[in-house]
Amino acid sequence: MLQYETLITDFDNTLYDWVDVWSTSFLAMLGEMEPIAQVPRDELLRAIRSVHQKHGTSEYAFLLQEIGANRLFPDEEREKALHYAALGYQRGRASSLKLYPGVREALLKLRSKGIPIIIYTESLEIYTNGRIIDLDLDGIIDVVYSPPNHDLQAQQNEQISLLGEGRRSLKATKHRYLPAGVTKPNPEVLRDIIAEIGANPATTMYVGDSPMKDVAMAQEVGVLDVLARYGQAQHRPEYEILRMVSHWPDVDVEKERHNLQRPVEASVIIDSFEEVVRYFT
Template identity: 45%
Template sequence: MKKLLITDVDNTLFDWQKLWYECFSAMSKTAIEISGIEANDFYSECSSIHQKYGTSEYAFVLNELPSFKRMYGDRVLEAMQSSIDSFRKARSKNLRLYPGVEEALDRLRDAGVTIAAFTESQAFYTNYRFRKLGLDQKVDYLYSPVDHDLPREVNSIRKYSPENYLLKNTEHRFIPYGEYKPNPHILLSIIEELEFNIEDTVYIGDNLLKDVFMAQQANVTDVYAAYGAAQHRAEEYDLLKKVTHWTPEMVEREQAALKPGAIKPTYTLSKNFSEILKIMGI
């Protein structure tokens, strides 16, 4: 079966928004309690750093907060260790694939379907989640933005050799830094690079604007992962908007796309990822 399935990752294969919210909330609550900083000041400084690095999950945000640098000098990580521990505990508890994803990916590959993942999340974070979620065994190709620069001290906090942090089965390829969905040209370049035809390709994602609209602009069969749409979870989404790297224009475009009828998917998965099997003829 010469077919290509390109899947979004965050909120399509796992609940990224819940994972981010639980981790960031746990870290923030502890950091604010330790430091006594005003919550709004904390969020504002986090937002500035996220804007700088182009990601809302910058792993070293505490170390670069101006207020914490003034308070603790070069001892920020030491002072914030319990906050970091809170983040890691929440991550361990909440990093899970959606039900049915693992089995569906296995059936797709058994049927000869080539599977590629296309995400906006940067390499450092996507790589970690692929390894921990077992996706390194399930996905043939991963396309993500190149990474932001890492602080010099990152090597000193890693416990294992560099080889332990590499994907072993999935081939990790990169899209240009600073490019965001919806970008039909990148989607088309992925299809061409993998030597497939547009008519043999299916694209699935949870975001009407970034995923469905992008696929439609590229004339690729689009599938809306409605089960993963998370913007309606107001508490999570509101906190994300407070500290996001998104520009106001990006937020406004996404809100417009959520208006009923603004973007109409060709196919919709209402319950879970495994519904893709019928669409793929499996």
């Protein structure tokens, strides 16, 4: 078996359960908002989706600030309700954010072998770096590639920020920006990452949970594609509410549903992240 020398991995739903973190946080927030909202649930969800699409992310830190500006809540209750909604979101995130079983052990084994570990994610820097810190991966991951942030300087009310804190910086892991607006699958971006870190595509492994975004991209670039089957969440009930409020365009949602019926065939399928270790010297 060919031994590999570089690991590039997706982050969300590959190293940790992003859908669980998102849904736990979002539903806790929604539970605080619904009782006092002046509009039906469907209209509230449409307003949320509009904000997500405007900013190109389904976890926009200042969602509550923009929702509040839409006058969906009574004036006398608005600030209090949004503050509690933010606290609900933060508690949900804190209770659900954890690595998949075996991930930390596998990453540490790879580091002990001197294997470069690279994250390539679509999540914006402020969310990605915060999770790397909270998951105690700063220094275990060598480099993380993610898109730049929103214009956070334009935001004012930290009391109803979903983050609960400002931007946090990594101490050991290096952060490098992807071009703004670029999404997966993008073979050219993956090729650029491989070239920048000085890796050989023939001995590089790419791991991700999405046949459409990860596997097909890795195959086009010519690296070993590995499907993290344990991270696939499209059939879980909570994924449907994500589709309802996501920043994804409708065409992408339908494309994903279509691809679920005719998935790309992965070269390697794993049911635990630990399985990647045996491919490295």
